Amino acid sequence: MGLVISLVRLTWAVSYAAFSLTSFIVTGFAILGERTPNRVANVVLSLTSNQYSEFPLIMFFLDLLFQSWLSVTGTFYVSPMARFFSYVNVITAAGTLYLFKRSLECQVVVENFLGEISKENKTKFKLPGVTSPKFWKQFMNPFHWPRNFTLNENIPYWTSKEQMYAMNTDGWESVLEMAVDVYRPDNVEGGHDRPVLMYIHGGGWTSGSKKSIGPLVTEMIAQNWVVVAVNHRLKTKDGYPTQLIDCKRALRWIREEVQTFGGDPHNVVVTGDSSGGQLAAMLALTPNDPAYQHGFEKVDTSVQGCLVQSAVLDLVDANDYRAANGRERFIREVALRPGFPESAERDLDTCPVETARDFVKEFRKKSTASINYLEIPGGHHCFEMYSSPRGWYTTIATAEWLNHNFNQPAASENKIARVHELVEWWHENN
Incomplete structure (x- = not known):
């Protein structure tokens, strides 16, 4: 019996050591945000760092719970290894508390941004902080969804000719990817003319799904926007720009x-994360360009606004901001081109903030259109997809920006009645 207890304690001690070492390393990456020369390592570190960066208190209490269990089971008293790593965890705990403090810095940044975009109505924004019950209510319910909406799933957007071409080229599974999901708030009806948020998912152009939506989408549904989540073909023989x-x-x-x-239909804002942000930006910057709409050249493909988050905005990376191979991967795996052996090793999955700064600078030089830029301190790649304090502060800022610029008055009753007739006709014929 004593041998069994010793083996169990050893198992707990080894598990604690592995957990502690992993936490120590990932917390360091979450704080420093370093990138490695390996793309796969960058993806793994991005995902794990986000857990620590966006939910540091949860990681802190998990560690505390683990230590309490080791004390209860007596593992600390018989295992020098467990005691050693408990000291390592003191450093990790300090790091997670620092990460929590840094996430709160986003509050001031967002308040300043909102103050700038609403100078004309002199609104002063004060977001909920750690002394607010609303802050903790949101923090304790990170998977919040609006209740009153209707989801219309997997609506195809192809024509019969496009369907046949995609099927013959890439197969039926690829055809099924050419679809949208529509999120309609229950108090919105045909003819209300609510703003439309067109959301394009991320995933490096070759993975991901329209089901992967973050707090911004749920917030805009709650604010009575109609959201259209878009799938595009992921793996196609024609390569990029098929996705666009x-x-x-x-x-x-x-x-x-x-x-x-x-x-x-005339008040559409396109948005996306990561590669979806690149597609959103390209869609907004190439309105009515026949090179990207063969067979439907006369369709108006302009949008009223564009919002990109954690976006890939520089495929060339002339300033060498990235650390690992990305440009060559894009050429060979996404665009499906032969590529260039001399291409520098650069990464597309960890999108350096410098590329966004350069994009904004060049945009302001070459366009008279307005552009707002919000840089969030301490956020890792696609942090806005998490229901964390930083993620929700960013969501509030972007929602206010969207409503400030694109939320139009409701439509007239006559127009609503006309669209009701159209809806009834559509249901009768489908």
Whole structure:
């Protein structure tokens, strides 16, 4: 019996050592944000660092719970290894508390941003902090979803000709990817002309799903926006820009059909994360470009606004901001081109903030259109997809920006009645 107890304690001690060492390393990466020369390592570190960076208190209490269990089972008293790593965890605990403090710094940044974009109405924004019950209510419910909405899933946006070409080229599974999900708030009806948020998912152009939506999408549904989440083909023999062309086809569908769901087809804001942010930016910057809409050149593919988050904004990376191979991967695996052996090793999955700064600078030089830029301190790649304090502060800022610029007055009753007739006709014929 004594041998069994010793083996159990040893198992707990080894598990604690592995947990402590992993926590120590990942906390360090979460604080420093260093990138490695290996793309796979960068992806893993990005995912794990986000857990510590966005939910540091949860990681802190998990460690505390583990230590309490080792004390109760007597493991600390018989295992020098467990005692050693308990000291290591003191450093880790200090790091997680620092990460929590840094996440709160986002509050001031967001308040300043909101103050800047609303100078004309002199609104002073004060976001909930650690002394607010609302802050802790949100923190304790990170998987919040609005309750009153209707989801219309997997609506295809292809034409019959496009369907046959995609099927013959890439197979049926690829055809099924050419679809959208529509999130319609229950108090929004056809003809209400609510703003439309067109959301494009991330995933390096070759993975991901329209089901992977973050707090911004749920917040805009709660604020009575009609959200259209877009899938594009992930692996196609034609390569990039097939993904961009598919997104333009989805926009064509929005122009033709979204009014029946209560959306305004002439008030569309496109948004996306990571590679979805790159596609959103390209869609916004190439309106009505026949090179990207073969077969539907006369369709208006302009949008009223564009919001990109953690976006890939520089595929060339002329300033060598990235550490690992990304450009060559894009050429060979996404664009499906032969590529260049002399291409520098650069990463596309950890998107350096410097590329966003350069993009904004160049945009302001070459365009008279307005652009707002919000830089969030301490956020890792795609942190905005997490329901964390930093993620929700960012969501509040972007939601306010969207409403400030694109939320139009409700439509007239006559127009609503006309669209009701159209909706009834559509249901009778489908």
